[in-house]
Amino acid sequence: MDLLAFLNLNELSLGMSKLSMYPLFDIAHYIVSLMALKEQPGAMAVARRSPFACWFSSMLFCFGGAVLSNLLLAEPPVAPLSNDGNVLLASIIWYLVFYCPQDLVYRSAALLPIRLVLSGMKEVTRTWKVLGGVAQAQKHYKDGILVMIAVGWAKGAGGGLISNFEQLARGVWKPETNELLNMSYPTKVTLMGAVLFSLQQCQYLPLQTHHLMFIYTVFLVVNKTSMMLSGSPSWLFSPVEGAAYRVLFAEQPTDLATAATPKAPRAPGRTPSSDTCAAPKQDGRAASESQNGSAASESDGEAPTESETRGEDQTPSGVGGSKKTD
Amino acid sequence: MDLLAFLNLNELSLGMSKLSMYPLFDIAHYIVSLMALKEQPGAMAVARRSPFACWFSSMLFCFGGAVLSNLLLAEPPVAPLSNDGNVLLASIIWYLVFYCPQDLVYRSAALLPIRLVLSGMKEVTRTWKVLGGVAQAQKHYKDGILVMIAVGWAKGAGGGLISNFEQLARGVWKPETNELLNMSYPTKVTLMGAVLFSLQQCQYLPLQTHHLMFIYTVFLVVNKTSMMLSGSPSWLFSPVEGAAYRVLFAEQPTDLATAATPKAPRAPGRTPSSDTCAAPKQDGRAASESQNGSAASESDGEAPTESETRGEDQTPSGVGGSKKTD
């Protein structure tokens, strides 16, 4: 990493890698996560109706990654509760975010500059969680790179991946949508991180751990901040994804048809098949959302400015968009 | 415990703490649990249609606590099956309750005096299960009082806590209701017991284990019996719960508004916000119940006299009730 050395960032990254997440960064993570929960439609009604269900759901938002990664590795999913300090901290913040008189805490934290700082700090915890998950998996499966990716991803984006069951605790059930069918930005970026850290830990990447931590963290924070400031989804790799999708997964026109009518509108011929599939799903989703009185959920604890990223961001639509530019 | 010594109860409680649950008390637990399952709407149809699904569901009713507590501690959830005697006993009782000619077994056990005795004996097993769960958790996390509470609660009230998934085995899915959103009496009383036993095991309570077992068991049996005899929900701590709810979680009127109109009907102003939240939920619940052809479920294996406790017993309604007395 001559570049990093040149920029004299070696020591900075080494110092950063020794940062303790507890308590400051963890607090930021809890605040941002619980604000995202509070912003879910129907969440406040549950908070009034059953504080306990709200607390349980909040703990899944805050510790979902640890719960899921422990489940995957057959370690006790109840383990996060054994960390009294963190649970106490998360519970206090839960109380302040949901029940503070005048809603002071939520309103203060929702001010853009404060939210920006908190969201940035939350993104820092993501690096630590992904790396923690990868290392945890490596203890069980020394060379199991796929297991390392899966567990790192689960630990970093657990809240989103188990959102169906977190919602169930609040009495909401939306089977037609999940993070696998329709990945949100945090889920994608965490998967990317899990792949990078797994490759690095298996020494397929010519990088030291703290360098990768530094690069990935900076990428996360910059990306998140610019998304919040611009208010638009700026998932850098959309073009790459779209291209990969078109090459690997799109329906290929038959050779005969291409040969016979090379300029015929094959693309429209293709579109309906995928659109007709997608349309009823999305209708169903909209219908169920209005039934449940709740719109798209953000279970990974993200700012609402991202809730618009889904839908636009999903691969087939991305492809549809790029088709128009063909 | 001078009081206990004074009453010469020390030896009694010590003797009681050495009682074996197997087989008599376990039999009572299985009978009462399976009668509660049989009383669920649609259960008999499933029993005729698919005896295997009915058996599986019955085992979840009888051993749900052990399954859930094992899951939480990453011990094999299939472990209860390794106890041949208990499974055989539960299976025989399942057969007799569901398929006995003339329904003799169910009808006999449903006679009030017999049911009273059986329900009392079932409550005794609750003490053993809660304590068992707390001790099981303590083996994994020596000082993890939160883990001990969680596992003790799971072991004592597991059937209720996993009721969504137990129902799924029978083809019933009611996501809008669960024991977290709307705690039933057995779930609450088990949580209380789990807290007490965890405090005692961590030596925060000046009590010996067998004293606490005695006190808690007597409380359970007396409370249960009086509820069954009076037919009314007599959850002793409703006023405490209501007060705690009002102090901690109720929407506080804004200071300005209070100052300006101290005698204005703020409560009605508050009520709609919580009522409008609750109303559609409850409508939805009613609707889905009529669709599923099933009413409120009693998955912890309780007598039907308790099914009315829910709804009245839930905290916000309790608050609503106490508001009227303001």
Place this chain on the structure above:
Amino acid sequence: MDLLAFLNLNELSLGMSKLSMYPLFDIAHYIVSLMALKEQPGAMAVARRSPFACWFSSMLFCFGGAVLSNLLLAEPPVAPLSNDGNVLLASIIWYLVFYCPQDLVYRSAALLPIRLVLSGMKEVTRTWKVLGGVAQAQKHYKDGILVMIAVGWAKGAGGGLISNFEQLARGVWKPETNELLNMSYPTKVTLMGAVLFSLQQCQYLPLQTHHLMFIYTVFLVVNKTSMMLSGSPSWLFSPVEGAAYRVLFAEQPTDLATAATPKAPRAPGRTPSSDTCAAPKQDGRAASESQNGSAASESDGEAPTESETRGEDQTPSGVGGSKKTD
């Protein structure tokens, strides 16, 4: 096993028991399983919309048994991912089955002779999986025959047993149907195998392991082939099941009624009670299927010729059928 010795099959069975499933038989298992997934209504739409959800669902189809049996024994459910070779193989076949240009792979494999061979080979893997599950359970619970049956069954028929959750990954939710309520042929035959192998491992059967493997495998392959060729469900044990059901679980007419009107149409008197239960369920199922745009699912990775076996094959209907022949 003098008969086997007489037929000189001893060596054949011993040789067969040493067969390696990897890679040929595993490939057949993956191809047949993934073709069954592709034939599920809506699966191709998901494959276009979200290749990742499709891949995840495919892995559950291919490795569901290992995931479920690990969950039951508190071993890491993520373990199948640590076997890089198998995951790579399954992923390649997933890609070829779903996205091959001109759908060449699927169309070739769907030709009857090829499908026949592949399905036969897939059935061979079932023997290995059931025995593997039984042995895996025996390591944890030496004499726990019920645990051995449960885990052997889970490992052999896991894809079917977890189908509710596999479907959830694809955004489909059909709570009103599951393999417990309505066992399909592969689930039943696997349960039978799990019972046989568990009895054999506990030495209740006078058979050597490789003899039982041989007999069970031949039974599986012959039965499967004849079912595919005849296109009809030929579950050999339907009469036994029906008889057992009538003796054990059917509603018995009251003695008085029988005495008074021995020739009165009791059966019709009985039928409504079970029909009225079944009818709304089935209506509900049909309705939800048309909503979801999907018909009966085949989650164990079976050929579509079997999808008709369900419904006809379920016990109560079987009883209804045999009633007519009374």
